[in-house]
Amino acid sequence: MTIFGYARVSSREQNLDTQIEQLEARKCDIIIEEKMTGATFKRPQLENLLEEAKEGDTIIVTRVDRLGRNTQQLLELVNVLQARNISLYIIELGIEATHRNGKLFLTILSALAENERELLAEKRNAGLENAKRKGIKLGRKGKARGQLELAIELWQQGEKTIKQIEESTGVGKSILYREIQKRGLTRAI
Structure with missing residues (x-):
């Protein structure tokens, strides 16, 4: 056994x-x-x-x-x-x-546990609907525009690694890369 x-x-x-x-x-x-x-x-x-x-x-x-x-x-x-x-x-x-x-x-x-999960989902959905009716914008809040601009500037200068830029600005690499691609930017050599 x-x-x-x-x-x-x-x-x-x-x-x-x-x-x-x-x-x-x-x-x-x-x-x-x-x-x-x-x-x-x-x-x-x-x-x-x-x-x-x-x-x-x-x-x-x-x-x-x-x-x-x-x-x-x-x-x-x-x-x-x-x-x-x-x-x-x-x-x-x-x-x-x-x-x-x-x-x-x-x-x-x-x-009982399944019922509790369903009640929580109902409460969450009711709260989201209420927020939408009040015109409250839902979802993640973007990084402050100034921080993103600083991150892009640091990237273009080419003196810091992406990790260093992330740490100093708080802007994630996926957000940074997306914005660089969107703007069609290049890095200084």
Whole structure:
């Protein structure tokens, strides 16, 4: 019987260290790491884990949201594991999710979490609509025009690297390059 740990974060910039520490403390034999959004149904490392796990094995996750973003996704996974006699333990909840009572608790908790995400999205959308009605401009604010002009001037002089220009003006290289291309500028030699 193998104890698998599954750690997932939603983006490449995020860190798995905390999850891995918790899984190591649970004496997992194998820890699977994945950097993939939970909103997508394609999670290759999780799929490989599910193929590799056998009857009597255990899968441990730190939190329920590491496995899926909605109740349906989560319950389908629990049902598959239950049918294959593979245990699922969720550290944060302290439950065996494939057990009857654990599955009930997980269903209720997952439905509440999904409802909360939907409410937050509704509030966000209502706020955006309200701002539009008031004529408030939405989106990222551009860099101060003076900073962009300074960045272009420094680039044209050719004495500083792009990184140095970014650091001194706060203007990102993609913005700088876009503006240089838009204006058709060349650099002094």
